[in-house]
Amino acid sequence: MKPISRRKFLELCAASAATLGLSQTLLPELAEALNGVLQKKPTVLWIQGAACSGCSMSLLNSVHPDLKALLTEIINLRHHPQLGGVSGQSALEHLRQAAEQARGKFLLIVEGAVPTAAGGNYCTVGVDAQGQAITFQTLVKDLAAKASLVMAVGTCAAYGGAAAAKPNLTGCKGLNALVDAEKLINVPGCPPHPDWIVGTLAHLVMYGRPEVDDFGRPKMFYGGVVHDNCPRRQYFDNSTFALTFGEPGCLLEVGCKGPMTFADCSLRQWNGGTNWCIRSGSPCISCTHPEFPAGSLPLYGRMERISFAGIKVTADTVGKLAGTATALGIGAHLAGNIIKGRVGILKKGVQRGGDTVDKTGAGPN
Amino acid sequence: MTKLVLAPISRVPGQVQIELEIEGGKVVRSKVAGTMARGLEATLKGHDPRDAQLLTQRICGICPVAHGIAAAQALEKAFGAAIPENARVMRNLLLGANFLLTNIYHFYQIALPDYVHSLPLAPFTPGPAITPTLPVQANAALVQHFLLSLEMSRTVQEMLAVFGGKMPHPSAVVPGGVTENADAQKVTAFRSRLREVADFIKNVYLPDVHTLAWYNPQAFAYGAGAGNLLSLGAYPLKDGLRGQPEFYFKSGRYTNGQPGEVDPDKIKEEFRYAWYEGDSFQSEKPGAYSWVKAPRYEGTAYEVGALARMVIHGHSGVKALGDKAFSAMGRHIARAEESLLLAGALDEWLNQLEPGKPVAVNLNPTPLAQGTGITEAPQGALLHRLEVKNAVIHNYQVIAPATWNASPRDDSGKPGPLEQALVGTPVPDTTNPLEVYRVIRSFDLCLACAAH
Known part of the structure; x- marks a missing residue:
């Protein structure tokens, strides 16, 4: 029983x-x-x-x-x-x-x-x-x-x-x-x-x-994206970016890979809830990613400089990506970059993100 | 003569294999081999220099802070950055927390099962075959403290995460400073955990080490080694910012009983008996027996670690032991005394944080540069050398603590520190060389660090 x-x-x-x-x-x-x-x-x-x-x-x-x-x-x-x-x-x-x-x-x-x-x-x-x-x-x-x-x-x-x-x-x-x-x-x-x-x-x-x-x-x-529930999300939506470590603001410009990272750190946090990377002012380095560390380099470089081996964003997939990206809650800044083809996101990863959270009942809803 | 090959050595992080020749009930010759290599230095080449700090942390999940700090220092020296005071203090707090974590973990999880019967629970059992020297009640108390030490491991890792972001592999040390800000809430979060851990060190850990020593006096009689010690120094102090840096744990050497200074440039890695040719792997090299190179200071092998630091620091309790400090048990006492010392220092350093003041400066990388980062990891001296060409990492070299302690023979055939310490160790029963294991584990070895 x-x-x-x-x-x-x-x-x-x-x-x-x-x-x-x-x-x-x-x-x-x-x-x-x-x-x-x-x-x-x-x-x-x-x-x-x-x-x-x-x-x-x-x-x-x-x-x-x-x-x-x-x-x-x-x-x-x-x-x-x-x-x-x-x-x-x-x-x-x-x-x-x-x-x-x-x-x-x-x-x-x-x-x-x-x-x-x-x-x-x-x-x-x-x-x-x-x-x-x-x-x-x-x-x-x-x-x-x-x-x-x-x-x-x-x-x-x-x-x-x-x-x-x-x-x-x-x-x-x-x-x-x-x-x-x-x-x-x-x-x-x-x-x-x-x-x-x-x-x-x-x-x-x-x-x-x-x-x-x-x-x-x-x-x-691993069903959700770090970016979704990021405590610095409001900064991102308001286009406030940290340019030096220790500053308030979204960490995208200092290298955060939160939008491409499937993990629940932003909710779960680390060491018994003491802290976690982004809360401590450090960019997410996407350590749960199949291509870590290569896919995250340069660690302190903006995501658009990142490219994944074998991933090409075609005109056909851009629509899907943009749609799913919205569902995932990736905001205008990144969506723009995706449409311009500057951000490579694992195709399977993105398709996965939106629906899995609900199916398992494990999502934040 | 009996030959023994010991591998794996349980509880020692990484892979190590020990070969012994035994005559007249004693070890007469030993070979210490690191049997795992990842080639992480090569993976840094061609990348943005600033990536070195988080990537080299991946050398070791037990002492990542030391690698992160050494790499950040190498970068700051290469690109001429002076970090803010808050960053210096916070790095000292992070490194200190890592020391407490590792020292406590080492004694209870790695060393203790060679002396007391551990928990009757897998995977702790079956454990080493030992004849208990402690009274039943003392043994039971130590097993209880073993469990308590697991909680302490968690508490210290939380303490580290307060300013480090997370642990293992904290994120907050960056080239140019740290990312976490100092505020009253975090200072309190750190201090409350520190006080708990300090209490454990003072009232449980240190007394336990002395209890163990009291009932095992013979463990002071073997495992001495050549007695040459080296520390690169750690924990830069405020006053040190003027001119030469001044360290809480000073750099220095102790050679044939004589104190001396350290010039990091005189440290060279030799590899006649290691599977290398220069920096390249040579897995078929004849005569070689280890993935670990042999670092030497002017041709001499030096033991590194808490014993070296405490002797060079002039710790009265360790000095009072005299020659007994150089032994299987002496190293545990040095580690416990160091922990108590550091717990007090951390409490003071915490007051030096200035909320609201900057924690990092921007690094201005140049296309051509080189820098060296030196600190102490809990396990001993740590050195990172960085060479930048065309704005990317051209060469990167790490000499970790266990690279020293677990080193094979050098170019002149002289054995490494652990190899020396094993010679003379009694082996009354070749089917159960318990004293040998005690000597091996008296060094806080990490073979993941050693070959990296």
Whole structure:
């Protein structure tokens, strides 16, 4: 017997941010709701590759439920290289055993990109009984084949991210290039908000796979655009732009990528509602974007200087773009730029934005 | 002689592999290898120089503030910008918060499970096989504090977000200053959390380290290393704006027991035993065994980190330890003492913020420039070197703390600091080299930083 419906769950995930205006995050009710639902906590195995550990540090910031509640009540996290466990060959043996015991039933979480150049030698995670190095690439392939589902935590794991930026000497790839889309859920961000990680986990545990967008991101967290609910939105509408850091005004001229960024930061905020990039006067760098960081450079350059590989705005799509852009609430300044073809916006991204928010019931309405 | 290959080393961020030769129950030779590289320096080339600050933060999600500040400094030196007072103070507050976060995280999450039985809960169990030296109640108290430290991690990250925007990977440090304004509300938000954390450091963290030390006196007897220490200095003070900058944590060296000065230009990276030729990867290079290069100061390997900072700072508590400070346990004491010192300093620095005053200046990039950014990350000395040509980044070089500590042998074959510290470590049981793990984790290593 599930104490709350999926619909209610999605409302909790989103509404907490929308109605309170600060991150009470996944409300305490959610943690309570989960308590008792689970007869048997599902096995989760977390591995790290070409990573900076930022995603794991972000996980520590989860408020409701906090890490302790997550581990005691929601999941059976049998492997996390940074949180604990044994070292040496027995660590990998323990990981192998856990995967065998829960074969076909466990969730694999991957943090960091997967280096594929030089036979994967740019990241080895240990040695086998013969003393041969085991590459992260081999580990990911082996475990992904045995997992019921794979969750890419962070932009590096999902799409390559900073680790795969040009010239990408190590041949880093995101899981989107290595794992079947049906088996993969992407939770990008540099790092991802802890609510996105824990909320996606909770959805998986209680209701199965959440609805995802064309880039494999759960719509309940990535369905809206940062620009939509930006606290500096009034400045944008009034054409008041900050030209120096620390000034009041919309941050578009100092590089904000909020209008092209699908994430709910403007409502959810970060670190338990303490602050977030735009509130602190810093432009959004679109860290949840599949093309981050390349697609966001120069970070402090106005968006119109940005171009995405393979995206061309044709006369035919301009109409649609302008229409959707209005629906999204992108104002006259940007719409003008789109019509002039100066802003490249991912075509799928824009089509997605308007309707998904309502369908999932997770939108701010 | 027994040979051991240890990998992975759990809880140490990044990928590290350690090879040991053991004779007569002791380590006689060791090799420390970083087994992961991303080549992030190369990704900066050709881009707007101002992008360096947020991109290099991605080297490390545990100490991003230090990378951001080093990069911003390199840019400001290259383009001749003097940042406003508020920016200097705010950067000190952000860096200080990052130090507290990392020091607390390191002790409870990374080091403690080598001494006490951790929580009987996955993924903490199965943990290291240890024979507890602490009485049952003391062990239980430390496990409770381990849980409390998770809450502290969150609180310190919130504190950092107050002026940093978010954490990890804060957004607010920019070339030319910071983006967040100082106001009374934010000062209060920062201070209330700081007081909570300071209370934890004074009444829980520092006493816990001393309790652990009391019941593990043998951990002062191994892990010394060569005892050569280096700090690049951090936390510029107000008075330092006249002429040479003055730092709260001074720069300096400690070589064979003698103090000395540091000239960052004398730091060179060697790579005979690393998979590089110059700045290029050479994954098939014969004889090489690590993705980490070997930084040396006039040919000498220096240990960096809290122990180096506290000895060079002249901290009385650390000095009182004498030679015992150079040990597996000594490093934990240095880190805890440093945390207490910093918590007090942050409270004072918070008063230096001036609401309403500017926080940033505009940078005027020139097509040709170079600059060096130097600071301390929690894990030790951090150096960023920037070269700009045709208005884009032509070359970028990062020497991170763990590049020093986890470095392989240098061109003359001399081992790195951790390699030196491991030699002599007792290994009573080759199936469970617990003392070796204690030495490894006494350094606050981050292998993601080391090779970057």
